[in-house]
Every structure is written in structure tokens, then in C-alpha cells.
Amino acid sequence: MSDTAASIWDTLKAHQPQTLLELFSDDGRVGKLSDRIDWHMGEGDSAMTAGIQFDWSKTHLDDGLMDQFEQLAEAMDFTAKRAALFGGEAINNTEGRAATHTAQRGVGTDAAVEEAAALHARMKMLVKAIHDGALGPIKHLIHVGIGGSALGPALAIDALTRDLAKVDVHVVSNIDGTALEQAFAACDPQTTMIAVASKTFTTIETMTNADSALKWLADNGVADPSGRVVALTASPEKAVEWGVDETRILPFNETVGGRYSLWSSIGFPVALAIGWEEFTEFLAGARAVDQHFRDTDGRANLPLRAAFADQYYTRIRGCQTRAVFAYDERLGLFPDYLQQLEMESNGKSVTAAGDPVGGATAPITWGGVGTDAQHAVFQLLHQGTHLIPVDFIASIAPGDDLDPAHHRILLTNCFAQGAALMAGKASDDGARNFEGNRPSATMLCDDLDAATLGALIAFHEHRTFANAMLMGINPFDQFGVELGKQMANAIEAGGQSFDASTHALLARADLS
Numbered sequence: 305m306s307d308t309a310a311s312i313w314d315t316l317k318a319h320q321p322q323t324l325l326e327l328f329s330d331d332g333r334v335g336k337l338s339d340r341i342d343w344h345m346g347e348g349d350s351a352m353t354a355g356i357q358f359d360w361s362k363t364h365l366d367d368g369l370m371d372q373f374e375q376l377a378e379a380m381d382f383t384a385k386r387a388a389l390f391g392g393e394a395i396n397n398t399e400g401r402a403a404t405h406t407a408q409r410g411v412g413t414d415a416a417v418e419e420a421a422a423l424h425a426r427m428k429m430l431v432k433a434i435h436d437g438a439l440g441p442i443k444h445l446i447h448v449g450i451g452g453s454a455l456g457p458a459l460a461i462d463a464l465t466r467d468l469a470k471v472d473v474h475v476v477s478n479i480d481g482t483a484l485e486q487a488f489a490a491c492d493p494q495t496t497m498i499a500v501a502s503k504t505f506t507t508i509e510t511m512t513n514a515d516s517a518l519k520w521l522a523d524n525g526v527a528d529p530s531g532r533v534v535a536l537t538a539s540p541e542k543a544v545e546w547g548v549d550e551t552r553i554l555p556f557n558e559t560v561g562g563r564y565s566l567w568s569s570i571g572f573p574v575a576l577a578i579g580w581e582e583f584t585e586f587l588a589g590a591r592a593v594d595q596h597f598r599d600t601d602g603r604a605n606l607p608l609r610a611a612f613a614d615q616y617y618t619r620i621r622g623c624q625t626r627a628v629f630a631y632d633e634r635l636g637l638f639p640d641y642l643q644q645l646e647m648e649s650n651g652k653s654v655t656a657a658g659d660p661v662g663g664a665t666a667p668i669t670w671g672g673v674g675t676d677a678q679h680a681v682f683q684l685l686h687q688g689t690h691l692i693p694v695d696f697i698a699s700i701a702p703g704d705d706l707d708p709a710h711h712r713i714l715l716t717n718c719f720a721q722g723a724a725l726m727a728g729k730a731s732d733d734g735a736r737n738f739e740g741n742r743p744s745a746t747m748l749c750d751d752l753d754a755a756t757l758g759a760l761i762a763f764h765e766h767r768t769f770a771n772a773m774l775m776g777i778n779p780f781d782q783f784g785v786e787l788g789k790q791m792a793n794a795i796e797a798g799g800q801s802f803d804a805s806t807h808a809l810l811a812r813a814d815l816s
């Protein structure tokens with residue numbers, strides 16, 4: 305860390321925070337810390353503007369903190385790093401490559417945007433061919449993939465196809481065969497396609513699941529099981545070797561990171577389930593956030609502002625976790641998705657240059673859905689000894705057609721929790737005392753449609769990037785997942801020596 309950055313951190317640490325209620329004595333606070341990102345959809349009579357309100361007013365950010373964080377961003381070269389991200393430079397320095405996920409949404413270098421558009425055109429043709437029945441009557445898709453090759457599709461399909469999916473998609477990630485068996489039980493082999501989603505096309509869980517899925521087709525009388533396979537990969541040559549016909553390989557560039565790949569051909573099952581038009585809206589929502597993030601400076605940049613608060617709570621207030629509660633059943637998988645995005649990106653101990661970071665890095669992201677979580681974990685949020693910044697996410701428009709009371713009660717509960725965490729309630733009886741002064745942020749969507757989901761995910765991608773830049777971390781590698789994989793391979797290969805506990809466990813399970 306440079307001397308300038310270190311001295312800014314010293315100033316930040318010396319900052320005496322006011323309580324949230326004290327901060328709210330400023331009448332203009334909500335105006336200063338609650339802003340929208342909007343986008344325009346459709347044309348003519350059907351043209352509309354929609355967006356998300358990002359309310360960070362119930363955090364401890366004040367002008368003094370934000371001044372310092374803006375200086376920190378400058379000291380950490382944030383503007384140049386952001387330009388490098390959008391400019392296709394090798395921002396992923398440890399792997400010597402660019403990070404081109406925004407180009408999938410149309411924001412990046414001309415070359416990267418054109419390449420993504422061409423690959424999308426290929427994907428669109430295959431989606432359309434399947435919808436038109438050109439590959440036979442396809443009713444189900446079993447999507448096998450793991451991590452970034454599964455969590456995004458699972459989230460988007462769960463969020464956007466509650467009514468009726470155009471094709472019934474089952475995302476299977478775990479090597480535990482019970483996951484695949486559950487998908488088999490829900491699908492008719494005669495009308496099922498298999499998508500094998502793997503950036504590297506070597507991941508053992510995915511390749512084992514893919515083999516078993518093909519066997520299931522063959523065992524159930526499908527004459528040409530390989531003819532039912534689509535490969536979504538940045539290693540097309542490996543997919544060919546494995547036996548996928550080139551016409552059914554949807555490639556993407558290796559500069560698209562696994563946990564950032566939902567926008568590329570890894571999004572194929574999403575496009576198949578929601579249709580191509582909606583998939584392009586999904587990309588458009590993300591594009592609106594890309595443009596905001598690329599073109600807005602300082603605290604007005606909403607992902608950067610969120611990162612200021614994240615850094616404040618993690619580094620200065622010592623918060624080890626951050627909780628996310630979606631007050632929307634359709635976003636049940638959102639905390640899981642964010643876990644990978646944030647913890648795999650920023651769960652590091654060294655900077656991009658390989659030096660110790662010099663402070664806590666990514667907090668543990670966890671959460672759930674409201675109001676369920678209120679009756680399970682909110683006790684600790686209100687009265688426990690941990691300080692946990694909370695994010696709330698909700699949609700003004702309901703996702704259901706039932707009595708409006710359902711949605712009204714959902715939203716009032718969401719807003720009440722933020723208010724209660726902040727205000728608290730004093731009591732002489734310790735068990736009934738609420739200290740308050742507990743921070744939260746609220747993301748209030750006009751509606752939870754494809755564009756909004758795209759915008760929400762892109763917001764968190766950029767928030768993760770902004771946090772990484774403030775800490776000097778490379779968020780685009782994940783070497784930390786390698787050692788366990790190597791050990792598993794070594795155990796599988798046999799004949800190697802490990803610690804006594806591992807040997808005893810292997811012997812007990814009859815695996816040595």
C-alpha cells in the first residue's frame with residue numbers, strides 16, 4: 305500500500321462516526337444518499353423507463369467519510385483501473401488477461417463487443433431452432449455445470465420463470481448423484497437435451513455428471529445421445545474431443561471469468577427458458593449499470609459508493625459478515641450467487657502485486673429471503689453482539705396475483721426492519737433493549753423483470769470490482785480453489801500419503 309493510501313486509512317480510522325439517528329438530523333440526507341439507476345425499454349407507445357432506487361442513507365457514510373474514500377479511490381488509481389477494465393487491458397494480471405464480461409452486454413472495446421455479439425447471434429440461432437422444433441420436440445433441458453457455470457443460470461431461471469418457462473430447465477451442479485437423479489425423475493428422456501456448461505471443459509463434477517446424463521439417455525432408448533448435447537465452453541476443442549458436434553458448441557472467450565459468465569453462452573439455458581427477447585432485456589438492464597459505472601465519478605457512482613460503505617464496515621468497524629435479504633421469493637438464490645461473486649473474487653490475502661493486503665478483505669456474504677428470515681436469524685441482527693451491515697432488496701410491483709395484502713405486508717416488513725435496526729428501542733430491561741444504530745441499505749426495484757435482474761447482478765459485479773480496486777486486489781483469479789482439487793485428484797489416484805486423520809477417514813469409508 306502506498307504511503308498516501310496508508311495515511312488515508314489512518315484518517316479514516318480516526319473518524320468519529322455519528323449515530324445513524326444523528327446523521328438523519330440532516331434533512332437532505334436521503335437526497336444525498338438515495339439515488340436511482342434507470343433504463344429505457346421498448347419504443348413508441350410501449351416505451352417505458354424503469355429502474356432501481358439504491359438507498360444507502362441508513363449506513364454511516366457521511367461527507368467526511370466519503371471525502372476520504374474518494375481520496376483513497378484516487379490513491380488506488382481507481383479511475384485508471386476502471387478504464388483498464390472497460391478498455392480490455394489485462395486487468396486480471398495474475399492470469400495475464402482482460403475481463404470482458406461487460407462486452408457481453410455491449411460495453412467494452414469495439415473488438416470485444418463485436419465478438420460477443422457474433423457469439424450471441426450463434427446462440428440465438430440455436431435457441432430459436434430448439435423453440436421451433438428443428439431438433440425435435442424438446443421440452444426439458446438438464447444443464448450440468450458448477451460454480452459460475454451453474455449459479456447464474458439457476459438464479460435467473462428461478463427468478464424469471466415462475467409463470468411458465470418455454471423449456472423446463474433443471475440445473476445440476478453437485479457431483480452427489482442424488483442431484484442428477486432428481487433431474488432425471490422430472491424429465492422425459494425422449495424430449496430432453498443436455499447442456500454441458502464448463503469454461504475449461506475439465507471440471508470433474510461436470511464431466512462426471514455429463515457422462516451419466518448421456519448414459520441415462522442411452523439407457524432410456526435415445527438412439528443418438530450425443531446429438532442431444534449442447535456444449536457451453538471457452539474450450540471448444542475439448543468439447544469436440546469429448547464428442548460434441550461443432551454445430552452445437554456455443555463458445556465464449558476465456559477473458560469472461562466463470563462467475564461473470566452468465567451473460568455469455570453460459571446464459572443459454574436462461575435464453576431457452578425465457579426466450580431471446582427477454583434475454584436481450586436482461587443484457588440491457590446490465591448495460592445500463594455498466595454505463596453508469598463507467599461514466600460516473602466519485603460518490604455519485606453507486607457501486608463505488610456501496611464499496612465505500614463495504615470498506616468502512618469491514619476495515620474500520622471490523623464487520624466479518626454482510627447479510628443480504630431479498631424480500632422477494634424469486635430472489636431466493638441471490639445470496640448464494642453473491643457469495644460466489646464476492647467471496648471467490650475478493651476472498652484474498654494479497655494484492656494484485658502479491659503483497660499482503662494489510663487489512664480484512666471480503667466479508668462473508670450470507671442471507672436469505674424475507675419475511676422468512678425475520679423468524680429465524682433477525683434476533684441476532686437486532687440484539688446480537690456482531691455488527692452486521694444488511695442489504696434489503698425488494699420490488700414495488702408484486703410477483704403474484706393474489707390479494708394485494710400479501711405484497712403490502714411483504715414490503716412494510718422489509719422497510720420496518722431497516723427502520724428498526726437503525727432506531728432501536730431503549731428499555732431498562734436488558735432482554736428487551738434494542739441498541740439500534742445498526743446499518744442497512746435498500747435496493748428498491750420498480751419491478752423484478754429480466755432487465756432489473758440484469759441490473760442488480762451487474763451492480764454487484766461492479767461493487768465487487770470497486771471493493772477490489774480500493775484494496776488493490778485482483779478480483780478475477782481464484783487460485784484458492786486449486787489446492788483442494790489437487791488433493792482430491794491425488795486421493796483418487798491413490799498411493800499417496802496424507803495426514804493420519806485423512807487416512808483414517810479414507811479407511812473408514814473403504815476408500816484407501
Ligand code: F6P
Pocket residue numbers: 450451452453501502503504505506507510562563648782785
Ligand atoms: O472451482 C472454482 C471454479 O473454477 C469456478 O471459478 C468456476 O466457475 C467453476 O470452478 C467451474 O469451472 P468450469 O466452468 O471450468 O467447469
